[in-house]
Amino acid sequence: MSNNKNVSPTILLIFGATGDLAKRKLFPAFYNLFLEGRMPKQFQIIALGRRDNDSEKFRDYIKDNLNEFSRNKVDSDEVWEKFSQQVTYFKHQLDEEESYKDLEKELKNIDEKFGVRANRLFYFSIAPSFISTVSEYIKKTELAPNADQDRIIIEKPFGHDKASAIELNELLTKTFKEEQIYRIDHYLGKETVQNIFTFRFGNSIFEPLWNHNFIEKVEITVAEEVGVEERGAFYEKTGALKDMIQNHLLQILCMVAMENPNSFEAKEIRDKKVDVLRAIRRIKPEDVSKYAVRGQYKEGEIRGKEVVAYREEKDVDKESNIETFAAIEYYLDNERWQNVPFYLRTGKRMKEKQSYVSILFKSIPSNNFPGTENMLANRLIINIQPTMDIRLQFMTKKPGLSMVLKPGEMVFDYNDCSSADSPEAYETLLLDALLGDPTLFMRSDQVEEAWDVVASIQDVWENETAPDFPNYVAGSLGPEASDLLQTKQGYKWLPNTIEKRK
Ligand SMILES: NC(=O)C1=CN([C@@H]2O[C@H](COP(=O)(O)OP(=O)(O)OC[C@H]3O[C@@H](n4cnc5c(N)ncnc54)[C@H](OP(=O)(O)O)[C@@H]3O)[C@@H](O)[C@H]2O)C=CC1
Numbered sequence: 018m019s020n021n022k023n024v025s026p027t028i029l030l031i032f033g034a035t036g037d038l039a040k041r042k043l044f045p046a047f048y049n050l051f052l053e054g055r056m057p058k059q060f061q062i063i064a065l066g067r068r069d070n071d072s073e074k075f076r077d078y079i080k081d082n083l084n085e086f087s088r089n090k091v092d093s094d095e096v097w098e099k100f101s102q103q104v105t106y107f108k109h110q111l112d113e114e115e116s117y118k119d120l121e122k123e124l125k126n127i128d129e130k131f132g133v134r135a136n137r138l139f140y141f142s143i144a145p146s147f148i149s150t151v152s153e154y155i156k157k158t159e160l161a162p163n164a165d166q167d168r169i170i171i172e173k174p175f176g177h178d179k180a181s182a183i184e185l186n187e188l189l190t191k192t193f194k195e196e197q198i199y200r201i202d203h204y205l206g207k208e209t210v211q212n213i214f215t216f217r218f219g220n221s222i223f224e225p226l227w228n229h230n231f232i233e234k235v236e237i238t239v240a241e242e243v244g245v246e247e248r249g250a251f252y253e254k255t256g257a258l259k260d261m262i263q264n265h266l267l268q269i270l271c272m273v274a275m276e277n278p279n280s281f282e283a284k285e286i287r288d289k290k291v292d293v294l295r296a297i298r299r300i301k302p303e304d305v306s307k308y309a310v311r312g313q314y315k316e317g318e319i320r321g322k323e324v325v326a327y328r329e330e331k332d333v334d335k336e337s338n339i340e341t342f343a344a345i346e347y348y349l350d351n352e353r354w355q356n357v358p359f360y361l362r363t364g365k366r367m368k369e370k371q372s373y374v375s376i377l378f379k380s381i382p383s384n385n386f387p388g389t390e391n392m393l394a395n396r397l398i399i400n401i402q403p404t405m406d407i408r409l410q411f412m413t414k415k416p417g418l419s420m421v422l423k424p425g426e427m428v429f430d431y432n433d434c435s436s437a438d439s440p441e442a443y444e445t446l447l448l449d450a451l452l453g454d455p456t457l458f459m460r461s462d463q464v465e466e467a468w469d470v471v472a473s474i475q476d477v478w479e480n481e482t483a484p485d486f487p488n489y490v491a492g493s494l495g496p497e498a499s500d501l502l503q504t505k506q507g508y509k510w511l512p513n514t515i516e517k518r519k
């Protein structure tokens with residue numbers, strides 16, 4: 018979000034630097050920021066890992082990973098040399114105090130080299146079970162004493178329910194001030210998600226229509242083609258509700274539904290988002306089956322390739338009752354959104370990767386046109402990924418001698434507006450963390466409220482002993498019951514393109 022380019026000298030410390038997230042997302046983000054000239058003039062990345070390693074070997078490992086996962090590959094020895102010399106590997110045990118004392122000495126050496134006490138940004142790219150240990154040692158060894166200079170970034174999942182999120186917030190605030198804590202939700206860093214904000218509040222023509230008087234329903238779909246990959250053990254403790262709905266989909270909902278902020282200050286924007294979460298009507302336990310549907314994939318075919326059932330994935334229980342699909346119908350009890358259903362759905366191993374928001378406007382009140390069988394209500398489609406565009410569907414007269422209606426569309430395509438690749442979400446978010454701009458990060462109350470929104474569904478599903486799993490074929494659009502969620506209201510899930518009519 019920030020435009021400021023003046024980043025103070027910073028030491029970036031990555032706990033879990035040998036892990037999956039670091040290799041696929043964090044190092045590519047730092048490298049791309051470096052190429053864009055967005056890293057601080059003076060910076061040092063300290064890669065912390067428990068394995069025996071040296072900086073030279075670690076740099077080779079990072080180089081290979083950049084060539085595999087980064088949007089910009091390493092194609093200049095000179096640039097690589099400059100970047101890599103600012104990455105050092107440091108052997109470290111998360112649960113040993115001595116390790117933190119050694120680290121402090123290393124940090125002091127770097128400060129001396131920089132000639133200034135550098136900001137310290139600690140990235141917790143580690144299992145959630147280590148968060149308390151690491152923050153306690155940081156406190157004990159006074160590694161992050163300055164609230165205005167030192168920050169931590171915490172990954173999701175942030176707790177596993179509301180109580181544990183509160184507990185974790187309490188624990189972290191014993192060591193850090195709230196303004197030092199950056200809870201990441203990478204969807205908020207996506208270009209297309211940020212653009213929802215600009216689209217709504219930077220244009221005067223949509224906002225007057227953005228309410229229950231003109232909007233019939235809102236859908237948010239995040240469909241994935243991938244299964245659980247190497248993360249079966251993690252997913253067995255998580256499932257689609259906790260992995261995706263509680264964070265990414267609710268955050269998109271907040272962007273769509275929030276009130277106009279009075280300023281662009283982080284506090285104001287986060288306040289407005291919390292208001293949305295508070296307004297979401299809590300689903301009573303006895304109504305969960307009416308408003309929420311879950312599913313688990315069986316074997317199937319995606320893009321002509323056979324894929325196994327969830328229960329056959331690595332580290333997954335053969336009788337697992339974990340959901341890989343979730344769809345929910347929510348309502349917001351506030352003036353703007355009364356009686357407008359918000360349908361959220363997400364799933365793994367679906368037909369194709371597609372994330373989008375669909376906003377269906379109300380039909381015109383009276384319809385005197387001939388050929389009305391072709392009449393469609395206006396619809397706005399915000400394609401988040403992999404397609405990145407915004408489409409407005411409207412009715413036109415089909416050229417010809419009779420009055421026949423035909424849907425037309427206006428399209429804003431990201432490919433047409435920039436020759437540069439869009440930054441990855443982690444690039445945007447890491448830059449904001451470097452700059453000390455928390456707007457796109459989750460405040461403690463946002464996370465807690467989001468857990469509250471899913472709490473009853475979570476309880477009911479966790480206690481359900483025999484769901485009808487597996488109940489959707491890999492490569493489909495999810496279980497039949499998710500269609501029923503909409504058909505009972507006279508709706509259907511709408512695609513991410515406008516409907517074509519001859
Ligand atoms: N991977 C992803 O796509 C995503 C991950 N996340 C979150 O990010 C965090 C990291 O995930 P991920 O990278 O996948 O996890 P990994 O299991 O791949 O990596 C964990 C890291 O922690 C290190 N570690 C474990 N125990 C110790 C110890 N005792 N001392 C020092 N280091 C230790 C590991 O070192 P070693 O290599 O030696 O085992 C490794 O570097 C988690 O909170 C996860 O939920 C969030 C969203 C997506």
Ligand SMILES: O=C1O[C@H](COP(=O)(O)O)[C@@H](O)[C@H](O)[C@H]1O
Pocket residue numbers: 241260
């Ligand atoms: O946080 C997560 O997100 C990914 C999907 O992210 P995307 O940027 O590829 O859309 C999901 O696959 C993963 O299970 C979840 O933990």
